[in-house]
Amino acid sequence: MTGVRKALSAFYVIWTNVYGPMNHEPIPFEKEADGKKFLKKHKGKKALKFEDVTLKALHSLDKTLPDNMKRKVEVEKAETALIL
Numbered sequence: 001m002t003g004v005r006k007a008l009s010a011f012y013v014i015w016t017n018v019y020g021p022m023n024h025e026p027i028p029f030e031k032e033a034d035g036k037k038f039l040k041k042h043k044g045k046k047a048l049k050f051e052d053v054t055l056k057a058l059h060s061l062d063k064t065l066p067d068n069m070k071r072k073v074e075v076e077k078a079e080t081a082l083i084l
Contacts, residue, residue: 008050011035014057015045024061026053 012026013035020027026048029035035047048057 006030010050012048012050012053013039013042013044013046014048014053014061016042018042026058026061 007028010028010030011032011034012028014026015024016027016039018027019025027035027038029038029047032047038044039047046057
């Protein structure tokens with residue numbers, strides 16, 4: 001299975017106490033059951049299918065950033081919008 005197909009069929013756990021390289025990130029799992037175990041263990045709030053990982057859900061992760069990081073995220077969002 002290719003990386004894209006794996007991403008499309010994965011489950012993503014969000015709002016956990018585990019941080020990725022960019023602070024809070026959706027953490028992918030191949031199996032929903034594994035994602036739900038991780039969610040419970042790490043105080044997550046939701047496990048989403050790929051199609052449910054919306055910009056609104058991703059932007060909501062920014063609310064957990066310290067104030068000094070929020071401006072950097074806003075600049076990155078603006079730069080991304082220009083590319084799109």
